[in-house]
Amino acid sequence: MASRTFSQGANSCQHQDLCFEPSLHAEEAGYRRPTAQQRAAAAGKAKNGATDMSDSTFPAPLLLPGDDLYTDPRHPPQSLRSWVREKDRNEVTNTRNVIYIAGQPRTAAEVGFVCDWENPIIDRFDDSVNAATPPSHKDVADYLRAFYHGMQLKSLPAKTFLFTSWEDERPKSKRKAESANPGLIGLATSIEKVGIRTRPGPDKIFHQLNLNDLLDAAISVLPDDAYALIMIxxxxIYEDEDDDFCCGRAYGGSRVAVVSTARYNPVLDEEHNVDREHSxxxxxxxxxxxxxxxxxxxxMRSAGNKTRKPNSAGEIDDNLSPPSPLRAAVSKSQDLISSSAVQQVEPTWLSNLWLSRVCQTASHELGHCFGIDHCVYYACVMQGTASLAEDVRQPPYLCPVDLAKLLRATGxxxxxxxxxxxGFCKEWRETPMFAALGAWVGxxxxxLGAPSKIKD
Known part of the structure; x- marks a missing residue:
């Protein structure tokens, strides 16, 4: 399947021209991007001091048809000032300053069938369904430790969560109906046992767990010194009965978040119309x-005021010297993909791709725990997303507005x-997203006027 979702060789797109502004359909959708002056003010900067906020570094949201902002173009912006004034926002304090991460719960023998629910229904896919392995919570933790630099990050003990039978008595082995759909399973913690609702997914790809029940379990074990807790x-997972699935959610006021790795499995890319080539x-x-x-x-026109003008052909010229951070990121990613075409169907390559996607979503959900709302100013990791196809198109970095909030929160x-x-990207430099992020960050x-300490 991986070979069908990539375009390789002479027919692959070379991404020769980049667009830093919203698509033409932004205006049709009713989205009006805040002006450069408004964006600078939102980040707490004077316009004449915002030279590091150029569109070639921080492009606008794409606003492609079906994107989250396309369907909700009037989502209220959250400036640094409005974030500071948010009465329900949790402050980082000397006694509440640790981000905790919890990995996949252990599974008791009597509910061993729960482990099977982690895998997509095999007969719907080819043999590559088991090619990749889910990201380890340790690798996700390493990324979050860098992303939320300034915060302590600790892992909860592996024994914290245990899937078990919801009933006190052990279920009978011959009760196949219960194994197929027990309705409730238990998630035992050191504090209590929480009932987790389950169901067959509407699209029949997975058997699902209820997100709200998982969040309740996470809240119950929140350590006293925790600023936030994220469970991988x-x-x-699903949130409401009307949902098909959910990849992650945060209860910011309660300081907990849950992220599911399931739908980020590369084998599902074709199912969800994910265009890896244009991630x-x-x-x-x-x-x-x-x-x-x-x-x-x-x-390609901007819905708001332009900071760069089209050339005589009406195109946006990307022939910048030196290359823009975005162009550097594209070049690094393309170089890696072009040189590793054979690897793109290998388990390690697919597993690392899977990791990069989960890291991005985990950083987004934790951002909500810091009180950061969905971004409407820039292409940004804190944008809302309406689909997995849109998810992979969004950047892993924070825009100037949301970065200002995080730096103020963490110090x-x-x-x-x-x-x-x-430093993290260097360790994962064979993975396109991390390689591209490393080039952008460099x-x-x-x-910022400081040479990079870490060389390629």
């Missing part, structure tokens, strides 16, 4: 944006945080 589960950073490829907008032949320094992220460090 390998099961598919971030290549999501800003102008040719692909046109194609996604139903072959629209007009120029971290911008350059030191970028150095921590760059340029940002240069923009």
């Amino acid at each position: 589960v390998n099961h598919d 971030w950073p290549a999501s800003h490829c102008k040719a692909n944006m046109r194609e996604c907008c139903a072959g629209d032949s007009g120029p 971290a320094k911008e350059k030191e945080r970028y150095e921590a992220i760059l 340029h940002r460090i240069g923009d």
